[in-house]
Amino acid sequence: MATRPFTAGTRASQELLDVTFIDHMSPAATAGKYTIEVEHTLMEGTIPVDSSDPLPHATEEFEIRAPQFMLDGATVQAVYPARGADGDFGLVLPHITLTRAYLPWEREPKWSRAERRAPWLALMLFRAGELPDDPEGLALTTERTVEELLAEDDETVLGPVLTGLDEPARAGNCRTIDVPAPVFTAVAPHKQELYYLAHVRDVDEPKLMADGEILIKGTFSVVTANRFPRGAGDYAVHLVSLEGFDKHLDGELPPRVEHVRLVSLWSWSFRNDPAAAFDAPGILANLVAPGNTDAENLALRMPRPANAPGSPSAAEAYALERLRLGYVPVPHRPITGEHTYAWYRGPFTPLTAQEIPALDTSSAHTTADFALVYDRTYGVFDVSYAAAWTLGRTVALADPSYGKEVTRARRELANTAVRMMAVANDPVRSAVDVSSADGTRFGLSALARLAANRGGRTLTDALGAPQLPQEAVPGPVPLARLSRADARASLDDDSRAAALLSVASHRAGALADRLTELRTLRSVPFSSLMPDFRMLPEESLRLFRVDPVWLDALLAGARDVAVHTSLDQRCDRSLRTATRSGDRSGYPVAGLLMRSDLVSAWPDMIVVAKKGTRELTEIRREPVASDILLCLYDDVPDHVLIREPSEGIHFGIDTDSAGREVIGLRQLRAGQDPPLGATLPGEYFPTGSDTVFSAYLRPPQEGGIADVLRLEGDDGLIKPLAQAHSLSDLHPAQLAVQLVNAPLEQLLMPGSTREGGR
Structure with a gap:
């Protein structure tokens, strides 16, 4: 049996970080040998009864075993920094996460107290060159027997003092390191500090970490180092047992000791x-600095030319206004053959785009000429929407399955329409042969009625019946041939329209899915979305609106594939209805583009767009290049929050705006705002000119730099850090919450919504 009390549990609750930190786990019994004695006593009421015969008495010995000299690899869930990692970890305290939640407390060292359960394990960090058997800092160990680990016959080597080991245990192997005495004294945690360097993590929901380790569901123990890797170079991290060193964990070693021998688990x-x-x-x-002075600086447009005239002419003012509206000049060759230029703008606009009533995308087209916009004043074309229509057609034709399906749908619609028009002037046949709206194909309803009531026998009876006299036989009724216009008009009949819609719906599913995907601008080349990279310089952020008319033209180009005849155009109404064309629901309304090294460094960065208190729906979020991130939203945000992936779990300190090495304080009180575990905005420890490195590190070794945290005592970190929260002391769980590296974030408020025109 095991119990799980904790003296102070702290829960860190953020948008992407939901973990419960617990001080320690308390097993019902720690490792060791135990004796159970069972006695029987006869009682009469409350008075013992003497018996001449001895009552049964039983004694049983048993042992609870726990890892001591070896650790199963399955016990280690994660380490940070990762094995073989190469990066800037100068502000990080390495840690190890163990799947066995009770492990650090399964053995009870002599310095542990019931109210302050200290672990028997410690995580120690060593620079390259500090360990004689591992000069390059590759985490090498030496295999020795437990007998050799104890080093009882060597005065220059201090091993653990362990009792109760039998011969098989002494003969077993273990991995060891010999730590020079000065290094051990400088680096090893003191007795009272060990209490703070281990805690328990309880994860409710699995999360994929962008930085730090991968959190998985379960309860784990975590052991943290007390030393920062401040200098450049290789470092070795060892999870060691300090069992048997209770007399030497306050910085004092016997005078002749040159090395301390530790078992490395x-x-x-x-x-x-x-x-x-x-x-x-x-x-x-x-990234956000240009918007601090003027939100227009973050609009997606070409920058104003450096040589732009201060008092431009009418033509120059026209060109500058076009650039302000998000256009770029592109080469253009009209149908007349001359070489000139035109204006082009993709779907991303710095201002709200106006509707174009003359641009009819509600009917099918065979060329993009309908979408050309001509400026009569300056004799220049706007090819934006014509290019969008052509692009939609190109994207659609690049998908063989889509092209095949839309061609098949149009041929079925045209064939059905031709048959309907052929019998449109015959009220009997047209009434019989129009297919129903439930998907029955043309003509099958008549066959179904013919076969009803066992049609074969009915036909036999009819043939055997007496013939009618000649004068009773109805004569042929001459039918006038319908004109082309009247035949086309007959398709507007409700039953025939329902039949065409039925045929279109039969093929519309796959087409509608492809068109819905195209609404998010997938498969559209980025150069068509942003035609000039000067609109998005390196290390920049740009905001934009999405032009719905441009999307209309794009989707029209995809829908108009396989339209070859006027009949295809007539039947296109049914296909548009079946594919829900013309409905702008689901269109992105606004978005942002980021071009920065952050995109590759933080592939899972948090970008939250809000309008008022509502978080906008993210329609699309995708890195369109190694350093470019595209986000599309269902509305225009009034503020955007960009944040470092906060779910990465690692421990250490932060830097403030002045570059000081500080701890970003987190909420330790429940029911407050911000909630328990959340970052306290703008609150750091220590204050003033002090830093963690200047005030709370042990004195360095001779010739070295200070890099080991000083936790205990009046000049240690724990007491003043607790006072910063109006507490007298911190528990391990609370310290762990404080040392979780705070995510970086920037709040971007674009300002008032801008309206613009063409």
């Missing part, structure tokens, strides 16, 4: 490279 290495520093705060600040 798990080890890995990584490289710290400050040159690989990624200035995410600076990049985020620079």
